[in-house]
Amino acid sequence: xxxxxxxxxxxxxxxxxxxxxxxxTSLPATKAEHIFNSCWGGTHKTSxxxxxxxxxxxxxxxxxxxxxxxxxxxxxxxxxxxxxEIPSISTEEGYTIEKGGRPVINPxxxxxxxxxxxxxxxxxxxxxxxxxxLILDEKDVIEEKxxxxxxxxxxxxxxxxxxxxxxxxxAPGILKINAQLCFDDEYRSAAHTLIKxxxxxxxxxxxxxxxxxxxxxxxxxxxxxxxxxxxxxxxFSFEDIFNTYSHHINSAVIYYSEFLGKIIGxxxxxxxxxxxxxxxxxxxxxDRILYVQEKVRSGGVIDRVKVNLREKNIxxxxxxxxxxxxxxxxxxxxxxxxxxMEIEAPFSNFLSSFKSAITRHTVINEYFLxxxxxxxxxxxxxxxxxxxxxxxxxxxxxxxxxxxxxKFHDMEINEIKIQEELLFFFSVLxxxxx
Ligand SMILES: [Zn+2]
Numbered sequence: 001x002x003x004x005x006x007x008x009x010x011x012x013x014x015x016x017x018x019x020x021x022x023x024x025t026s027l028p029a030t031k032a033e034h035i036f037n038s039c040w041g042g043t044h045k046t047s048x049x050x051x052x053x054x055x056x057x058x059x060x061x062x063x064x065x066x067x068x069x070x071x072x073x074x075x076x077x078x079x080x081x082x083x084x085e086i087p088s089i090s091t092e093e094g095y096t097i098e099k100g101g102r103p104v105i106n107p108x109x110x111x112x113x114x115x116x117x118x119x120x121x122x123x124x125x126x127x128x129x130x131x132x133x134l135i136l137d138e139k140d141v142i143e144e145k146x147x148x149x150x151x152x153x154x155x156x157x158x159x160x161x162x163x164x165x166x167x168x169x170x171a172p173g174i175l176k177i178n179a180q181l182c183f184d185d186e187y188r189s190a191a192h193t194l195i196k197x198x199x200x201x202x203x204x205x206x207x208x209x210x211x212x213x214x215x216x217x218x219x220x221x222x223x224x225x226x227x228x229x230x231x232x233x234x235x236f237s238f239e240d241i242f243n244t245y246s247h248h249i250n251s252a253v254i255y256y257s258e259f260l261g262k263i264i265g266x267x268x269x270x271x272x273x274x275x276x277x278x279x280x281x282x283x284x285x286x287d288r289i290l291y292v293q294e295k296v297r298s299g300g301v302i303d304r305v306k307v308n309l310r311e312k313n314i315x316x317x318x319x320x321x322x323x324x325x326x327x328x329x330x331x332x333x334x335x336x337x338x339x340x341m342e343i344e345a346p347f348s349n350f351l352s353s354f355k356s357a358i359t360r361h362t363v364i365n366e367y368f369l370x371x372x373x374x375x376x377x378x379x380x381x382x383x384x385x386x387x388x389x390x391x392x393x394x395x396x397x398x399x400x401x402x403x404x405x406x407k408f409h410d411m412e413i414n415e416i417k418i419q420e421e422l423l424f425f426f427s428v429l430x431x432x433x434x
Contacts, residue, residue, distance in 0.1 A: 005308040006241065014048035016203045021195060022219040025051035035196050036250040037189070038081040039063050040269050041073075041296030049199050054219060064189050065269055067179040068333065071340040072247050072270045075101055076348050078296060089341075092176035094124060100352075101345020107134055113146045131162045177337050183329060187225035190275035191218040194265035197252040197292040198279070201304060205263070210280040225323070232264065232276040232319035238291040242303050247271040247344075251293035254279065255316040258287050264317050270296070272336060276319070287316060343383050343430065350379040351423070364408040364418060369401060376426055380433050392433070399432065400425060 019026055028047040033055045036042030039062055070087040073079055077099050079086045086099040095103045108124040125131040135142075135158055143149050150158075191214050199206035216222040238253065253266045263280040289307040294300075309316075353375045361368040373396050377389055386392050404425060408418050 003309060003311045003314075005310060007306045007308070008241075008304075010201055010304055010306045012200055013203050014046060014200045017048055017199060017207065020051035020054055021049055021199055021206060022054045022215055023051060025053065027051065029055060031055055033196070035200065035292075035302065036193060036252075036294045037062055037065075039066060039083075040069055040250050041078070041080045041248070042250055042294055043081055043297055044294055044300040044302050046200070049196050057219075058189075058192060061185045061189050061192075064182060064185045065273060067181060068273045068336055069270055071337050072272055072344075074099055075340040075345040076247055078248065081297060089177065092178050097341065100349050101341050128162055132159070135162070177334075179333065179337075181330070181333060183229070183326070184221070184225045187229050187275060187277060188218050188221060190267045191228060191265070191277050191279070193267055194252050194254065194277055194279060198254055198265070198290070200292070200302075201290055201306070202254075205280075210263070210283065214277070214279050228277050229323040230264070230276045230278060230319050230321050231324045231328075232266070232317050234266070234317050236289060236307070236316070238293070238305065241291070241305055242293065246295075248296040249293055250296070251291065253292075254290040256283060256285060256288045256290075257316045258284065259313050259315050260317065260319075264319070266317075276317075278321070287312065287314065289316060343434075346379050346382040347427070347430070350375055350426070354423070354426075358413050358419065361413050363410050364405070364413055365410065366405065368413065369405055372422070372426075373397070373401070376429075383430070384433050386433065395432075396429065399429060 017027055020029075027049070029050065029052045030047070031052050032045035032047045033050055034042045035044050035046065066087075069080075070089055073083075073087050074089055074097060077086055088099065089097040090106075091097065091103070094106045094108065096106055097103050105124055107130055110122040112120040112122065114120055125134065139150060139155075195206055195211065195215060195218055198211070205211060213223065214228060217225075217228055234253070234255065236253075238251070247270050249268075249271050251268045251271075253268075255264045255266070257264065261281065261283055262278060263283050265277045265279045267275045267277070269275075287309040289309075290304070291307065292302060292304045294302050354372060357368070357371050357375065361371075373393050376396065377386075377392055380386055380392065404422065408415075408421075411418060413419070
């Protein structure tokens with residue numbers, strides 16, 4: 001007998017809720033609430049879970065994960081429902097990282113008056129035209145600083161200086177990121193989302209006394225995040241069920257464990273940022289798992305499954321019930337920043353060139369793959385310090401590309417399966433050269 005019984009597309013039961021999960025005000029609310037935050041790309045909304053006041057009070061912690069999600073959205077070049085633009089990131093060195101991990105220097109002009117009445121101009125600029133414009137725009141500011149009007153000769157001197165300047169473009173090296181993280185609010189936001197997912201499919205538990213403590217923490221900040229946060233892992237993976245391995249997915253898993261006597265939730269934002277939360281103690285029902293996911297900007301489609309376990313005494317979650325340390329959380333943040341900016345952003349740019357190469361070819365052949373290898377080597381040059389390009393190209397062919405060529409030779413490039421296999425090959429290959 002299979003140990004797991006999987007029920008797909010279980011029905012929404014939120015219409016059983018007649019009053020707000022948190023404060024008891026009658027439902028439905030006039031304003032709809034996202035299940036997965038719109039800042040993470042969530043689109044599904046419902047007015048069946050919480051009242052307008054509670055909804056409104058949450059808006060202040062809605063963007064609490066923005067320091068994390070900005071990297072993922074920037075690297076993979078997508079945005080949330082309410083974002084005007086793909087997020088760009090400011091660094092401490094006066095750079096802005098524009099979408100796709102492209103750092104550009106922030107324009108800035110400093111005028112330092114010298115004792116002899118002359119002045120020194122220091123500029124941080126991307127191009128001569130920008131310099132010319134910015135300096136002439138700031139003529140008034142400069143004149144105020146030096147306490148007199150600029151002479152025509154001085155203006156000419158400035159123009160001459162710009163004409164002779166070298167402008168540096170490109171990566172500034174290691175970027176210093178300044179971020180403010182608030183773990184208490186992060187865990188409140190995570191708990192809030194997990195409670196909403198629970199309420200959609202199991203409103204009885206979501207409203208019961210069992211989950212009152214976590215609801216009070218999520219809504220009213222009662223208690224400390226350290227009481228609810230845990231470090232944990234699970235042997236169950238749900239990505240296989242929907243065949244979705246992606247940074248473009250938000251998901252929630254609720255583990256009801258008789259063995260542990262607890263209900264534990266795990267929230268994953270954009271496939272990467274994970275928070276484990278204890279939702280209830282003293283759980284005595286059967287072992288089961290609820291999995292809920294929403295693809296980013298999918299038009300509101302919520303995939304969900306309920307998993308019943310036929311065997312007893314399986315610890316659904318491995319945990320020592322200890323919260324992660326602050327150091328650990330901070331390190332996770334920096335690792336996310338580093339990997340997304342240093343590897344994933346260049347890789348997503350490689351993907352764009354890959355897609356445009358596809359449009360120039362019709363079938364899989366040596367010419368097409370040679371072009372892709374060249375693009376891939378350009379990507380490798382950014383993330384590693386490889387030197388011998390020919391040798392690297394040779395290694396790429398020998399690592400399995402030759403096999404792919406013979407397997408798919410002369411087949412249509414438009415075949416999605418072939419494209420996926422190629423991209424999988426190139427993404428796994430990164431490890432070999434890092
Ligand atoms: Zn309420």
